[in-house]
Amino acid sequence: MSETITASAAPDSAAAIEEKRIGARNTLAITILLVSTFVVILNETIMSVALPHLMEDLEITASAAQWLTTAFLLTMAVVIPITGFLLQRFSTRGIFITAMTIFSVGTLIAAIAPGFEVLLVARVVQAVGTAIMIPLLFTTVLTLVPEHNRGRIMGNISIVISVAPAVGPTISGLILSVLDWRWMFIIVLPIAVVALLLGAMRIPNVSETRKTPLDVLSVILAAFGFGGIVFGLSNLGTAVGGITAVEAWAPLAIGLVSLALFIVRQLGLQKRDVALLDLRTFKTRSFSISIGLVMISMISLFGTLILLPLYTQDVLGLDTLTTGLLLLPGGLIMGLLAPFVGRLYDRQGPTALVIAGSVIVSLALWGMTMLGENTEIWWVLVAHVGLSIGLALLFTPLFTSGLAGLAPKMYSHGSAILSTVQQLAGASGIALFITVLSSRAANMMADGSTEVAATAAGIHSAFIYGAIISLVAIPLAFFVRKPASNGAQAPVGH
Numbered sequence: 001m002s003e004t005i006t007a008s009a010a011p012d013s014a015a016a017i018e019e020k021r022i023g024a025r026n027t028l029a030i031t032i033l034l035v036s037t038f039v040v041i042l043n044e045t046i047m048s049v050a051l052p053h054l055m056e057d058l059e060i061t062a063s064a065a066q067w068l069t070t071a072f073l074l075t076m077a078v079v080i081p082i083t084g085f086l087l088q089r090f091s092t093r094g095i096f097i098t099a100m101t102i103f104s105v106g107t108l109i110a111a112i113a114p115g116f117e118v119l120l121v122a123r124v125v126q127a128v129g130t131a132i133m134i135p136l137l138f139t140t141v142l143t144l145v146p147e148h149n150r151g152r153i154m155g156n157i158s159i160v161i162s163v164a165p166a167v168g169p170t171i172s173g174l175i176l177s178v179l180d181w182r183w184m185f186i187i188v189l190p191i192a193v194v195a196l197l198l199g200a201m202r203i204p205n206v207s208e209t210r211k212t213p214l215d216v217l218s219v220i221l222a223a224f225g226f227g228g229i230v231f232g233l234s235n236l237g238t239a240v241g242g243i244t245a246v247e248a249w250a251p252l253a254i255g256l257v258s259l260a261l262f263i264v265r266q267l268g269l270q271k272r273d274v275a276l277l278d279l280r281t282f283k284t285r286s287f288s289i290s291i292g293l294v295m296i297s298m299i300s301l302f303g304t305l306i307l308l309p310l311y312t313q314d315v316l317g318l319d320t321l322t323t324g325l326l327l328l329p330g331g332l333i334m335g336l337l338a339p340f341v342g343r344l345y346d347r348q349g350p351t352a353l354v355i356a357g358s359v360i361v362s363l364a365l366w367g368m369t370m371l372g373e374n375t376e377i378w379w380v381l382v383a384h385v386g387l388s389i390g391l392a393l394l395f396t397p398l399f400t401s402g403l404a405g406l407a408p409k410m411y412s413h414g415s416a417i418l419s420t421v422q423q424l425a426g427a428s429g430i431a432l433f434i435t436v437l438s439s440r441a442a443n444m445m446a447d448g449s450t451e452v453a454a455t456a457a458g459i460h461s462a463f464i465y466g467a468i469i470s471l472v473a474i475p476l477a478f479f480v481r482k483p484a485s486n487g488a489q490a491p492v493g494h
Contacts, residue, residue, distance in 0.1 A: 026144045029203050030153065033096070033137045034160055036195040039188060040103050040130040041164040044072055044302075044426070046172045047123075050181050052313060053320070057181065058116045066434060068123055069306065070230065073427035075127035076134075077226040077420055081277050082219060083135040084416035088212050091205040095136055100196040103129025107192055111185040122185075131419070134161075138415035142403055148346065151400050155342020158395040159335045161422070165301065167331035169309055173324020215269060218276035221262035226420070228255020230427040277420070278413040281406055286483045287414060289476060290402025291421055293354065296473045297394050298422050299429035300361055303466050304368070304387060306430045307437065307459055311371060312380065315456045326381055330388035337392035342400075349482035350397030357393030358477040362470040364390055368463040373456045397480065405483030429466075436462040 047054070051065045058065075086095055106125030113119035137157060145153045175183050232252025269275040282288045312318040312326060341353060364386035371380065399418070406414045437458035444454035 026204070030141060030144065030156075032195065032199045032202055033133075033140055034156055036096075036100060036192075036199060037133045037137045037157075038160045038164045039191055039195060040100075040126070040133050041160060042168050042171070043107075043123075043126055043130065043188065044069070044165050044168065046168040046184055047072075050172050050176055050184065050320070051309075053176055053181050054116075054119075058119070060116050064116065066306075066430070068120060070427055070430055071120060072123045072127045072130075073302070073423050073430065074227055074230045075124045076131040076423040077230065077427060078223045079128050079131035080135060080416055080420040080423060081222045082214075082416075083132055083419070084277055084413045085212060085214050086132065087135060087139050087412035087415075088210055089214075092136070092140060093200070093203045093205050095132060096199045096203045097196065099129045099132035099136065100192060100199060101129070102126075103133070104189065104192045104196060107185050107189045111182050111189060113182070131423075134419040134422075135412065135415040138399075138403060138418065139411050142411045142415070143408070147404060150404055151342040151345035151396065152339065153342070154345070154400040155338040155340070155396045157399060158338040158341070158392070161395060161399070163331050163335040163338070165305060165426075167328065169305065170324035170328040170331060173320040173322075177319070177321035177324075213274055215265070215274065215276050218262060218265050218269070221258050221265060222276070225255050225259030225262050226424055228252060228258055230424070230431055231255070275413075277417055278410060279417075281410050281414045281417055284405045284483070285479075286405040286481060287402045289479050290398040291418065293358070293394065293473055293476055293480070294398050294402070294418065295421050295425040296469060297361065297391055297398070298425035299432070300365060300387070300466055300470055301391060301429070302426035303429035303433035303462070304365075304384070307433050307462055308380065308384065310437075310455070311459050312377075315371075315373060315452055315459070316375070316377065316380075318377075326377065327384060329381065330384040333385060334388045334392045337389065338396055341392055341396045345397050345400055345482075350401045350480050351478070351482075353393050353397045354477040354480045355474075357390045357397075358470070358473040360386060360390030360393065362390075362467065362474060365463060365467040365470045369460060369467055371456070371459060371463065373453060401480060401482055432465065433462040436465050 047068045051062070051068070054060065054068065055062060055065050090098075103126055106122050106127075106129060109125060110119055110122035113122055137160070141150070141153050141157065172184055175181075175187065228251045232249065232255055263279065266275045266277055266279050270278045270280055282291075308327065309323050312323045313320070318326070344353060364383050367379075367383040367386065371383075402418060403411065403414050437455070439458070440461040441451075441454040441458035444457050445451065449457070
């Protein structure tokens, strides 16, 4: 009898040891991906506080400086759709090494850039690496993590997706208070290189690769579609400066037509399972609703992140360090709340969290419509903290419920679509808010207002637009549900 027990215990013990080893390996891989993605996403907004420094040092206009952020987001929106193809065609480790190498090269170019043109190219190169990392993180987590734990892990992803952009202005403000703007990239470079080396050694190959053709026409249509929309919105903001109506609206029209053709092309290709982005993901209700709410949330997040530094510096007269410190509590609160929100999702589902988050975000944006020439700093702090709390309640439930309802074979497409929407909405939010700010400020100055008064009025108008858009999210939030289990099991990987 004892021999039987001993014989049967040995395999169980070996299986337990192997399971523990795989669990430790997967945890390390996800940690490396989280750190790497945090570093690359940080660069989305690290430039916002630095724009006044760059305008003076590089002798460029505000609209030109804006493109150091917009071009980053635009490049990501163009590249991310291709990642659905890349994640199916190439190994997980190979994609990680490629992405982090590209990002590191872009960071090096930015650190030694002699002027605006080279810096802009560097930002585009950085964005290519960043664009690949975000869907890679989502897809790897969905593949490795069992469904009952996804809320907790997605909470950590929410820290990366939302907190990295939120603390970007703070970090750049701290750096710029004592160092040259190039140090924003010099400090990031060694961290990126270390992450690259660790990932090359430790990231497992967790997906099944298959030979799928790359539809070049889809790539071209995506570039013109997403690029035209964002470029058109940006042009509208400068239309008062002499750009004709045709020059302002033509890129937007081209973008919308190209996007429509892109959608038609994907509907045809997905019948043969060769679409660049498989739009059958939208047949999953939880995914479609989550995508809509993520779009509204990203417009609010990035629009606010671009406006508040302009407001605090150009209207209230604060320096970059004070501006960065003012925005820090909101970023920290988002990071602290995300894991708790993930656990609440695992226990209770997304509905109550998303409803509360959408209401709080809307209240915060309406509070920001009260910002004026003489607003107290504490009001800015309260409004930004409120926005951060609301977004923390939104991101984890939306990411998790949206992607978890998809079939495993759709994970790469769902991750690519979600990431594309995030970046397109972020770029559109920046373009929209700057458009309204520029138009209103120009009209005010034409009527004889001071630059400070005109800027304050423009920011007020921009936040009104954002607050109105935020109202759309509230009724949608009531339809968010936790998806039924799809029964997928995490693979062992190799």
